[in-house]
Amino acid sequence: MRFAIVGATGIVGREMITCLEKRHLKIDQLRLAASPRSIGKIIKTAYGKITVEGISEELFKNSDIALFAAGSEISLKWAKKAATLGCIVIDNSSCFRYDPKVPLIIPEINPKDIFKHPGIIANPNCTTAIAAIPLWEIEKHFGLKKIIISTYQAVSGAGKEAMEELEKQTCDYCQGKKLEIKNFQHQILFNLIPHIDKFQENNYTKEEMKVVWETRKIFSRPNISISCTAVRVPILRAHSESIVVETKKKITPKKIREIFKKTSGIKIVDDPKKNSYPMPLFASQNFEVQVGRIRQSLIFGDYGLEFFVSGDQLLKGAALNAVQIAELLIKRISK
Ligand SMILES: NC(=O)c1ccc[n+]([C@@H]2O[C@H](COP(=O)([O-])OP(=O)(O)OC[C@H]3O[C@@H](n4cnc5c(N)ncnc54)[C@H](OP(=O)(O)O)[C@@H]3O)[C@@H](O)[C@H]2O)c1
16 A cells, blocks of 8 residues: 655644554555655654655556645645546545535545545545534434534644744744734734635635535535534634534433443543533644533523534544545455
8 A cells, every 4th residue: 555645744744644653554655745845855754764755647656545735726736637647535625525526524424435436535624524523423313403613723724834823923922023924814812813714605704614515515414504603713733613503302411421432533521520621732632522511502402412622623624534534445445
Protein backbone atom coordinates (compact mmCIF):
# COMPACT_ATOMS: atom_id res chain seq x y z
CA MET A 1 0.00 0.00 0.00
CA ARG A 2 1.64 3.21 -1.23
CA PHE A 3 0.51 6.47 0.40
CA ALA A 4 0.99 10.12 -0.46
CA ILE A 5 0.06 13.16 1.62
CA VAL A 6 -0.50 16.36 -0.35
CA GLY A 7 -0.11 19.37 1.95
CA ALA A 8 2.05 17.37 4.34
CA THR A 9 3.68 20.45 5.89
CA GLY A 10 0.37 22.05 6.91
CA ILE A 11 -1.33 21.55 10.26
CA VAL A 12 -3.73 18.93 8.92
CA GLY A 13 -0.99 17.23 6.87
CA ARG A 14 1.28 16.93 9.91
CA GLU A 15 -1.56 15.39 11.91
CA MET A 16 -2.17 12.92 9.07
CA ILE A 17 1.39 11.65 9.48
CA THR A 18 0.86 11.32 13.25
CA CYS A 19 -2.44 9.46 12.74
CA LEU A 20 -0.83 6.99 10.31
CA GLU A 21 1.89 6.39 12.91
CA LYS A 22 -0.36 6.16 15.97
CA ARG A 23 -2.82 3.81 14.25
CA HIS A 24 0.09 1.66 13.01
CA LEU A 25 -0.97 1.61 9.38
CA LYS A 26 1.16 -0.89 7.55
CA ILE A 27 2.25 1.00 4.48
CA ASP A 28 4.98 0.23 1.99
CA GLN A 29 5.68 3.78 0.96
CA LEU A 30 4.88 7.25 2.26
CA ARG A 31 5.55 10.26 0.04
CA LEU A 32 5.04 13.83 1.24
CA ALA A 33 4.20 16.74 -1.05
CA ALA A 34 3.76 20.45 -0.42
CA SER A 35 4.26 23.81 -2.12
CA PRO A 36 7.53 24.80 -3.81
CA ARG A 37 8.39 26.63 -0.55
CA SER A 38 8.83 23.31 1.23
CA ILE A 39 10.48 21.15 -1.42
CA GLY A 40 13.60 19.53 0.01
CA LYS A 41 12.57 19.86 3.67
CA ILE A 42 13.08 16.63 5.58
CA ILE A 43 10.31 15.31 7.85
CA LYS A 44 11.08 12.58 10.38
CA THR A 45 8.35 9.95 10.54
CA ALA A 46 7.94 6.41 11.85
CA TYR A 47 8.27 5.37 8.21
CA GLY A 48 11.70 7.00 7.90
CA LYS A 49 13.06 10.46 7.12
CA ILE A 50 11.12 11.72 4.12
CA THR A 51 12.09 14.56 1.78
CA VAL A 52 9.19 16.81 0.81
CA GLU A 53 8.54 16.93 -2.92
CA GLY A 54 6.34 18.95 -5.27
CA ILE A 55 3.05 17.66 -6.69
CA SER A 56 3.48 15.72 -9.94
CA GLU A 57 1.68 13.18 -12.11
CA GLU A 58 4.46 10.74 -11.30
CA LEU A 59 3.56 11.00 -7.59
CA PHE A 60 0.01 9.82 -8.26
CA LYS A 61 1.00 7.17 -10.80
CA ASN A 62 3.07 5.56 -8.07
CA SER A 63 0.68 5.95 -5.13
CA ASP A 64 -2.43 3.90 -4.25
CA ILE A 65 -4.01 6.38 -1.83
CA ALA A 66 -3.43 10.13 -1.56
CA LEU A 67 -4.66 12.19 1.38
CA PHE A 68 -5.23 15.75 0.17
CA ALA A 69 -4.82 18.62 2.66
CA ALA A 70 -3.53 21.51 0.57
CA GLY A 71 -6.68 23.59 0.09
CA SER A 72 -9.37 23.88 -2.57
CA GLU A 73 -7.20 25.21 -5.39
CA ILE A 74 -4.92 22.19 -5.27
CA SER A 75 -7.83 19.75 -4.89
CA LEU A 76 -9.56 21.24 -7.93
CA LYS A 77 -6.37 21.13 -9.95
CA TRP A 78 -5.14 17.66 -8.98
CA ALA A 79 -7.76 15.37 -7.40
CA LYS A 80 -9.50 14.25 -10.62
CA LYS A 81 -6.15 13.88 -12.38
CA ALA A 82 -4.83 11.72 -9.53
CA ALA A 83 -7.96 9.54 -9.71
CA THR A 84 -7.54 9.01 -13.46
CA LEU A 85 -3.95 7.95 -12.79
CA GLY A 86 -5.26 5.17 -10.52
CA CYS A 87 -4.70 6.82 -7.13
CA ILE A 88 -7.69 7.04 -4.77
CA VAL A 89 -7.99 10.55 -3.32
CA ILE A 90 -9.32 11.25 0.17
CA ASP A 91 -9.97 14.97 -0.01
CA ASN A 92 -10.19 17.42 2.89
CA SER A 93 -11.40 20.43 0.95
CA SER A 94 -15.08 21.18 0.34
CA CYS A 95 -14.70 20.92 -3.49
CA PHE A 96 -16.33 17.51 -3.94
CA ARG A 97 -18.44 17.07 -0.80
CA TYR A 98 -21.70 18.05 -2.48
CA ASP A 99 -21.15 16.06 -5.68
CA PRO A 100 -23.74 13.24 -5.56
CA LYS A 101 -21.23 10.81 -7.10
CA VAL A 102 -18.62 11.45 -4.40
CA PRO A 103 -19.22 9.72 -1.06
CA LEU A 104 -18.89 11.90 2.03
CA ILE A 105 -17.79 9.58 4.79
CA ILE A 106 -17.65 9.40 8.56
CA PRO A 107 -16.57 5.78 9.16
CA GLU A 108 -18.63 5.45 12.38
CA ILE A 109 -21.78 6.50 10.49
CA ASN A 110 -21.89 5.63 6.79
CA PRO A 111 -18.96 3.27 6.07
CA LYS A 112 -20.91 1.41 3.39
CA ASP A 113 -21.25 4.54 1.24
CA ILE A 114 -17.53 4.28 0.56
CA PHE A 115 -17.89 1.34 -1.79
CA LYS A 116 -19.19 3.37 -4.71
CA HIS A 117 -16.65 6.07 -5.39
CA PRO A 118 -15.32 7.69 -8.58
CA GLY A 119 -11.72 7.69 -7.35
CA ILE A 120 -12.42 10.55 -4.92
CA ILE A 121 -13.84 10.28 -1.39
CA ALA A 122 -14.66 13.42 0.56
CA ASN A 123 -13.86 14.09 4.18
CA PRO A 124 -16.48 16.24 5.95
CA ASN A 125 -16.11 19.74 7.34
CA CYS A 126 -14.58 19.72 10.83
CA THR A 127 -17.59 21.19 12.65
CA THR A 128 -19.92 18.71 10.94
CA ALA A 129 -17.77 15.70 11.83
CA ILE A 130 -17.49 16.58 15.52
CA ALA A 131 -21.25 17.14 15.95
CA ALA A 132 -22.22 14.15 13.80
CA ILE A 133 -20.72 11.54 16.14
CA PRO A 134 -23.17 12.13 19.04
CA LEU A 135 -26.00 13.26 16.75
CA TRP A 136 -25.93 9.96 14.86
CA GLU A 137 -26.53 8.02 18.08
CA ILE A 138 -29.55 10.20 18.82
CA GLU A 139 -30.80 9.75 15.25
CA LYS A 140 -30.45 5.95 15.44
CA HIS A 141 -32.13 5.49 18.82
CA PHE A 142 -34.62 8.36 19.12
CA GLY A 143 -34.95 9.94 15.65
CA LEU A 144 -33.95 13.56 15.09
CA LYS A 145 -36.59 16.17 14.32
CA LYS A 146 -34.69 19.44 14.74
CA ILE A 147 -31.05 20.35 15.42
CA ILE A 148 -29.75 23.78 16.45
CA ILE A 149 -25.99 24.23 16.72
CA SER A 150 -23.84 27.15 17.92
CA THR A 151 -20.10 26.76 17.45
CA TYR A 152 -16.94 28.04 19.13
CA GLN A 153 -14.25 27.35 16.53
CA ALA A 154 -10.49 27.42 17.07
CA VAL A 155 -8.23 29.55 14.89
CA SER A 156 -6.30 26.50 13.63
CA GLY A 157 -9.45 25.64 11.68
CA ALA A 158 -8.27 28.33 9.27
CA GLY A 159 -4.77 26.84 8.82
CA LYS A 160 -1.31 27.28 10.27
CA GLU A 161 -0.98 30.97 9.36
CA ALA A 162 -4.21 31.78 11.22
CA MET A 163 -2.91 29.94 14.27
CA GLU A 164 0.35 31.90 14.09
CA GLU A 165 -1.68 35.13 13.84
CA LEU A 166 -3.33 34.57 17.24
CA GLU A 167 0.06 33.70 18.78
CA LYS A 168 1.65 36.82 17.29
CA GLN A 169 -1.24 39.10 18.34
CA THR A 170 -0.83 37.76 21.90
CA CYS A 171 2.94 38.47 21.94
CA ASP A 172 2.51 41.87 20.28
CA TYR A 173 -0.22 42.85 22.76
CA CYS A 174 2.07 42.00 25.69
CA GLN A 175 4.82 44.12 24.16
CA GLY A 176 2.48 47.06 23.54
CA LYS A 177 2.84 46.73 19.74
CA LYS A 178 0.18 47.39 17.11
CA LEU A 179 -1.70 44.17 16.25
CA GLU A 180 -1.59 42.90 12.67
CA ILE A 181 -4.74 41.41 11.07
CA LYS A 182 -4.25 39.14 8.05
CA ASN A 183 -6.30 35.95 8.20
CA PHE A 184 -9.53 37.14 9.85
CA GLN A 185 -11.93 40.00 9.21
CA HIS A 186 -11.08 41.56 12.62
CA GLN A 187 -8.62 41.22 15.51
CA ILE A 188 -9.20 37.76 16.98
CA LEU A 189 -7.34 38.27 20.27
CA PHE A 190 -9.84 39.22 23.04
CA ASN A 191 -12.62 38.93 20.49
CA LEU A 192 -14.89 36.47 18.72
CA ILE A 193 -16.06 36.69 15.14
CA PRO A 194 -19.47 35.31 14.02
CA HIS A 195 -18.30 35.08 10.43
CA ILE A 196 -16.52 31.98 9.00
CA ASP A 197 -16.27 31.63 5.21
CA LYS A 198 -18.47 33.67 2.85
CA PHE A 199 -21.99 34.94 3.54
CA GLN A 200 -24.60 33.22 1.37
CA GLU A 201 -27.79 34.66 -0.11
CA ASN A 202 -29.83 33.38 2.85
CA ASN A 203 -27.58 35.34 5.29
CA TYR A 204 -26.03 32.19 6.73
CA THR A 205 -22.29 31.73 6.14
CA LYS A 206 -20.92 28.93 3.98
CA GLU A 207 -19.41 27.33 7.10
CA GLU A 208 -22.90 27.22 8.64
CA MET A 209 -24.45 25.82 5.47
CA LYS A 210 -21.73 23.15 5.25
CA VAL A 211 -23.05 21.75 8.53
CA VAL A 212 -26.57 21.65 7.05
CA TRP A 213 -25.66 20.19 3.64
CA GLU A 214 -23.16 17.66 4.97
CA THR A 215 -25.19 16.34 7.91
CA ARG A 216 -28.09 15.71 5.52
CA LYS A 217 -25.85 13.83 3.09
CA ILE A 218 -24.00 11.75 5.69
CA PHE A 219 -27.20 10.79 7.54
CA SER A 220 -29.10 10.23 4.24
CA ARG A 221 -31.76 12.58 5.64
CA PRO A 222 -32.10 15.23 2.90
CA ASN A 223 -34.88 17.07 4.71
CA ILE A 224 -33.62 17.06 8.28
CA SER A 225 -34.30 20.39 10.00
CA ILE A 226 -30.94 21.84 11.06
CA SER A 227 -29.41 25.27 11.53
CA CYS A 228 -26.06 26.53 12.74
CA THR A 229 -24.34 29.72 13.89
CA ALA A 230 -20.58 29.41 13.45
CA VAL A 231 -18.27 31.61 15.53
CA ARG A 232 -14.47 31.90 15.52
CA VAL A 233 -13.02 32.22 19.03
CA PRO A 234 -9.45 32.97 20.23
CA ILE A 235 -8.62 29.34 20.96
CA LEU A 236 -5.65 27.65 19.28
CA ARG A 237 -7.02 24.16 18.79
CA ALA A 238 -10.26 22.09 19.13
CA HIS A 239 -13.75 23.23 18.19
CA SER A 240 -16.63 23.29 20.68
CA GLU A 241 -20.34 23.26 19.93
CA SER A 242 -23.54 23.80 21.87
CA ILE A 243 -26.18 21.46 20.46
CA VAL A 244 -29.96 21.47 21.00
CA VAL A 245 -32.09 18.68 19.55
CA GLU A 246 -35.75 17.84 19.29
CA THR A 247 -36.35 14.10 18.93
CA LYS A 248 -39.17 11.93 17.54
CA LYS A 249 -39.20 9.58 20.55
CA LYS A 250 -38.92 10.50 24.23
CA ILE A 251 -35.31 10.89 25.36
CA THR A 252 -33.62 11.29 28.74
CA PRO A 253 -30.05 12.26 29.72
CA LYS A 254 -29.74 8.88 31.50
CA LYS A 255 -30.67 6.87 28.41
CA ILE A 256 -28.37 8.82 26.10
CA ARG A 257 -25.46 8.59 28.57
CA GLU A 258 -25.77 4.79 28.49
CA ILE A 259 -25.61 4.89 24.69
CA PHE A 260 -22.73 7.40 24.50
CA LYS A 261 -20.75 5.24 26.97
CA LYS A 262 -20.68 2.46 24.38
CA THR A 263 -20.10 4.70 21.35
CA SER A 264 -16.72 4.51 19.69
CA GLY A 265 -15.31 8.02 19.26
CA ILE A 266 -17.12 9.58 22.24
CA LYS A 267 -15.74 10.32 25.70
CA ILE A 268 -18.34 11.47 28.22
CA VAL A 269 -16.98 14.34 30.32
CA ASP A 270 -19.96 15.30 32.42
CA ASP A 271 -19.66 15.83 36.16
CA PRO A 272 -20.65 19.47 36.69
CA LYS A 273 -20.28 19.21 40.49
CA LYS A 274 -16.58 18.57 39.94
CA ASN A 275 -16.37 21.28 37.23
CA SER A 276 -15.98 18.53 34.67
CA TYR A 277 -17.31 19.27 31.18
CA PRO A 278 -15.94 19.31 27.63
CA MET A 279 -13.28 21.96 27.02
CA PRO A 280 -11.00 22.58 24.03
CA LEU A 281 -7.88 22.60 26.22
CA PHE A 282 -8.46 18.96 27.18
CA ALA A 283 -10.04 17.80 23.92
CA SER A 284 -6.92 18.83 21.97
CA GLN A 285 -4.71 15.99 20.72
CA ASN A 286 -7.40 13.39 21.51
CA PHE A 287 -9.09 11.13 19.01
CA GLU A 288 -12.41 11.14 20.90
CA VAL A 289 -15.03 13.87 20.89
CA GLN A 290 -15.81 14.98 24.45
CA VAL A 291 -19.54 15.18 25.24
CA GLY A 292 -21.00 16.71 28.41
CA ARG A 293 -23.44 19.20 29.97
CA ILE A 294 -26.09 16.66 28.93
CA ARG A 295 -29.49 17.88 30.10
CA GLN A 296 -33.18 17.64 29.32
CA SER A 297 -34.15 20.53 27.08
CA LEU A 298 -36.12 23.34 28.72
CA ILE A 299 -37.70 24.03 25.34
CA PHE A 300 -38.52 20.56 23.99
CA GLY A 301 -39.07 18.79 27.34
CA ASP A 302 -39.24 14.97 27.15
CA TYR A 303 -38.56 15.16 23.43
CA GLY A 304 -35.42 17.25 23.62
CA LEU A 305 -31.86 17.33 24.83
CA GLU A 306 -29.11 19.93 25.14
CA PHE A 307 -25.41 19.17 25.35
CA PHE A 308 -21.93 20.54 24.73
CA VAL A 309 -19.11 18.96 22.73
CA SER A 310 -15.41 19.68 22.26
CA GLY A 311 -13.39 17.82 19.67
CA ASP A 312 -10.00 18.24 18.06
CA GLN A 313 -10.94 19.50 14.60
CA LEU A 314 -7.47 18.69 13.26
CA LEU A 315 -8.11 15.04 14.21
CA LYS A 316 -11.76 13.86 14.04
CA GLY A 317 -12.55 16.94 11.97
CA ALA A 318 -9.80 16.24 9.43
CA ALA A 319 -6.72 13.99 9.72
CA LEU A 320 -8.11 11.17 11.86
CA ASN A 321 -11.31 10.84 9.83
CA ALA A 322 -9.25 10.77 6.59
CA VAL A 323 -6.99 8.04 7.98
CA GLN A 324 -10.04 6.05 9.18
CA ILE A 325 -11.39 6.25 5.61
CA ALA A 326 -8.05 4.94 4.34
CA GLU A 327 -8.30 2.05 6.82
CA LEU A 328 -11.73 1.15 5.40
CA LEU A 329 -10.30 1.18 1.87
CA ILE A 330 -7.35 -0.99 2.86
CA LYS A 331 -9.67 -3.50 4.55
CA ARG A 332 -11.75 -3.68 1.41
CA ILE A 333 -8.78 -3.97 -0.96
CA SER A 334 -7.18 -6.73 1.11
CA LYS A 335 -10.45 -8.79 1.24
N1 LIG B 1 -7.36 23.25 9.73
C1 LIG B 1 -8.45 22.52 9.95
O1 LIG B 1 -8.93 22.41 11.08
C2 LIG B 1 -9.13 21.81 8.82
C3 LIG B 1 -10.20 20.96 9.12
C4 LIG B 1 -10.86 20.28 8.08
C5 LIG B 1 -10.43 20.48 6.78
N2 LIG B 1 -9.39 21.32 6.52
C6 LIG B 1 -8.96 21.46 5.13
O2 LIG B 1 -7.68 20.84 5.00
C7 LIG B 1 -6.90 21.53 4.03
C8 LIG B 1 -5.56 21.95 4.65
O3 LIG B 1 -5.80 22.85 5.71
P1 LIG B 1 -4.67 23.26 6.78
O4 LIG B 1 -5.41 23.90 7.88
O5 LIG B 1 -3.75 22.15 7.08
O6 LIG B 1 -3.87 24.40 5.97
P2 LIG B 1 -2.36 24.88 6.17
O7 LIG B 1 -1.89 24.65 7.55
O8 LIG B 1 -2.33 26.27 5.64
O9 LIG B 1 -1.53 23.91 5.19
C9 LIG B 1 -1.63 23.99 3.79
C10 LIG B 1 -0.76 22.92 3.13
O10 LIG B 1 -0.95 23.02 1.72
C11 LIG B 1 0.31 23.19 1.10
N3 LIG B 1 0.18 24.02 -0.09
C12 LIG B 1 -0.23 25.30 -0.17
N4 LIG B 1 -0.15 25.74 -1.45
C13 LIG B 1 0.33 24.69 -2.18
C14 LIG B 1 0.66 24.51 -3.55
N5 LIG B 1 0.51 25.49 -4.43
N6 LIG B 1 1.13 23.29 -3.94
C15 LIG B 1 1.29 22.29 -3.07
N7 LIG B 1 1.00 22.41 -1.74
C16 LIG B 1 0.52 23.60 -1.31
C17 LIG B 1 1.16 23.89 2.15
O11 LIG B 1 2.53 23.74 1.83
P3 LIG B 1 3.65 24.78 2.41
O12 LIG B 1 3.85 24.44 3.85
O13 LIG B 1 4.82 24.47 1.57
O14 LIG B 1 3.09 26.16 2.22
C18 LIG B 1 0.74 23.11 3.39
O15 LIG B 1 1.38 21.86 3.40
C19 LIG B 1 -7.79 22.68 3.52
O16 LIG B 1 -8.50 22.24 2.38
C20 LIG B 1 -8.76 22.89 4.67
O17 LIG B 1 -9.98 23.48 4.25
C21 LIG B 1 -8.72 21.98 7.50
